[in-house]
């Protein structure tokens with residue numbers, strides 16, 4: 294009998310979540326969407342992901358209700374991918390995963406995430422220690438840290454060098 298590719302025997306909500314977000318690249322697509330990336334070409338250049346893989350991940354994330362496809366241009370037809378509430382709800386997970394990665398595997402600060410209202414850097418679960426709240430995603434400001442390449446090649450990385458709120462769409466010229 295072939296080994297199963299899924300976790301069908303696991304009665305566990307983590308296993309259920311990994312069915313959707315456990316594939317390679319998937320959480321990075323969600324991360325970019327939180328950063329404001331919405332368009333296929335922008336995901337492509339920022340992630341350096343193979344086209345077929347990106348298309349498959351976008352399809353899965355849309356089918357699972359994490360991204361919503363929205364037409365932004367009729368002729369020629371072009372869609373963008375916007376996080377749903379279900380997708381936005383992954384932010385504390387990504388925040389915690391990023392903090393864990395930094396604490397255990399690198400000392401380099403690539404980005405800071407702060408509460409827009411008070412400037413306090415968020416804790417590992419997206420909380421503001423000063424205000425005592427979990428900060429809504431739209432009230433999180435992302436700023437470049439000292440470890441970030443100050444002169445990146447791709448235009449999305451360049452756009453993300455400026456301090457900006459999460460979810461604010463990255464506006465790029467589509468070639």
Ligand SMILES: [Zn+2]
Nearest residue numbers: 408411421424
């Ligand atoms: Zn605060």
